[in-house]
Amino acid sequence: MSGNMEIKLRRADTIYVIDVIGEMDLYNAFKLKDVVRKMIEKKIRHYVINLDQVPYIDSSGIGALLQVFADIKKNGLSLRITGVKGSVRKVIELTKLAQYFPIVAELDLAIQQLKASD
Numbered sequence: 001m002s003g004n005m006e007i008k009l010r011r012a013d014t015i016y017v018i019d020v021i022g023e024m025d026l027y028n029a030f031k032l033k034d035v036v037r038k039m040i041e042k043k044i045r046h047y048v049i050n051l052d053q054v055p056y057i058d059s060s061g062i063g064a065l066l067q068v069f070a071d072i073k074k075n076g077l078s079l080r081i082t083g084v085k086g087s088v089r090k091v092i093e094l095t096k097l098a099q100y101f102p103i104v105a106e107l108d109l110a111i112q113q114l115k116a117s118d
Contacts, residue, residue, distance in 0.1 A: 004028070007035050015046040015114045017107065021053040024061030036068045045077050046114040050107055052083025057091050069101065078117055080110035 005022035016039060020032060036047065049068070051057075065081070072079045081103045084092060092098050104110040 005031060007031055009035075012111050013115065014118060015048060015111050016044050017048045017050055017111070019050045019053065023056040024051075024054055024064065025056065025058045026060040029058075029060040029064035032064045033067055033071075036071060040071060040075055040077065046118070047072060047077065047079045048107065048110045048114065049079065049081045050083045051081065051088055052085070052107070054083070054088050055086070057088045059095075062091065062095055062097065065101065066097070078114055080104045080113060082107045082110045 005020065005024060005028035008019040008021065010017045010019065018032070018035065022028070024032070032049070039047070049065070054061075069079055079102055081101050082105070084103050089098075092101065092103075104113065
């Protein structure tokens with residue numbers, strides 16, 4: 001059975017950091033899609049998805065990230081993904097998406113990059 005996943009939002013100026021906490025799997029990956037969809041509706045432009053506290057991701061989690069990235073891009077908005085490490089990094093590398101996703105090592109750097117694009 002799946003563990004719980006929490007999503008927390010925090011702001012750095014015009015940039016919203018989405019902290020994902022817990023496992024991103026079949027049972028809860030949809031939560032991220034729901035949150036981002038609502039944020040897009042509110043015309044939020046800059047997103048950082050922080051996976052620093054995600055110990056595990058499965059194909060549903062990867063699918064959710066792909067969907068979110070596609071939605072953000074389609075709306076002309078900007079995204080960085082940060083905190084990719086351990087088994088999450090392995091899965092992303094195995095799926096050959098490491099080059100596709102806008103992954104930045106440090107949260108601060110991701111925020112700086114988005115601020116520069118404002």
